[in-house]
Amino acid sequence: MLTNPSIRRSVMLLCFGAAGLLLAAEWHIMRSRPDPVATPIRPTRVSQLATLLRQSPLPNMVREARLVIRLGPKKLEYYEGETLIKQYDIAVGQADWETPVGHFSVLDLRENPLWKHPITGKAIPTGPENPLGSRWIGFAYDDEYHIGIHGTNQEELVGQAVSHGCVRMRDGEIQELYQKLAIGTPITVSPE
Template identity: 30%
Template sequence: MKKLALLMMSGAALSLASLATPALASDRYGQRPPVVLSPDLSAPWVMQLGGQAAPRGGIVYRTKPKVVRTPAYQSHSLRGEPRRVTNAALAAPRTKPAPVRQIDPQFLPQTVSYDGNHKPGTIIIDTQARFLYHVTGDGQARRYGVGVGKEGHAWSGTEKVSRKAEWPDWRPPAEMIKRVREKEGRVLPAHMAGGPENPLGARALYLGSTLYRIHGTNQPWTIGQAVSSGCIRMRNEDVTELYERVAVGAKVIVM
């Protein structure tokens, strides 16, 4: 009897299972739920059982994917606060700009009164005051600031402009080359072609048969000082102006 009862119960269970299985499968898979991809790739894929319809492809995102941006490099100030460092800051350090050198405005060219007895066209150089006067007549003169010979190289006398040159070459005498090498440790070239880097500058007025000249300079900030080896130096702008006004043979008085 027990065996018969067990067989009858098993048959009933199988019958119920066979009737229930199609209905449950139809309910569960009649409409496929959308698949939601977690934005966090470390999270598991989750099957959504809700009623949300899936878009084309059957995959939706729960949230928009995060855009990961690499943060700018940060360094810390002395106070410990973070400081953003840009690409410009990471570039090679800039060299410190050279200081701007200016001359005293009194040494800029100007027309002044002149009551001396020298003829127009005469050049008078006051080495103590650091001024060059070009007598123009009518009781006036054109005044320029100049650099003059340093101690031991100053001189005085009267000469004439023997010749003029534009962008002159420079051939320092052997005595100067030796003196500079011994006192300053610099080696001067035996010859330098004319140009912006040439110490004689843009123009030169040669004085008689001497080694002295009135000339321009590549160091305009030295105007008004005693810095030369005896020559009279001027700003390039000023010596160019004087060059156009003075003729060969003009009298030059250095005092």
């Protein structure tokens, strides 16, 4: 898995570069045809993929899904377009470990994540002792800390400011939400 931010950025740049080369090659082929009327244009794999993506929804993804996290009332709101679909109670970051405010997007989706304690570095595998629960939705990273939305094995703490910056949800609720999100889903974290 790509947990190192530098490697993740390099892979993303490589993918974007490859896509750019494919589009440039397709453009070159289309421009080099001697008579566009006499020569039928057959769609390339790139244009076929673009057409397919426009015509059918991707699995596990609502195209206009977005999340709003409200730190003050400790609520997470799931929207489709401008319509509020569901609101969830959450736990947020404690003093000196506040959940970051701003505009983000889903960067990572994991089922049954491994948890590494942010201070001691001790790793805890998936299971009932894992404080991340069964799902991880990562949205903010730096070299040392990863911030995300995750389940919890301490559901009684939902509604409080107790985490190391992450947003905690009841495990059954994050499983429901997880199915509706995709990499790139917008997330706004608001202090109110």
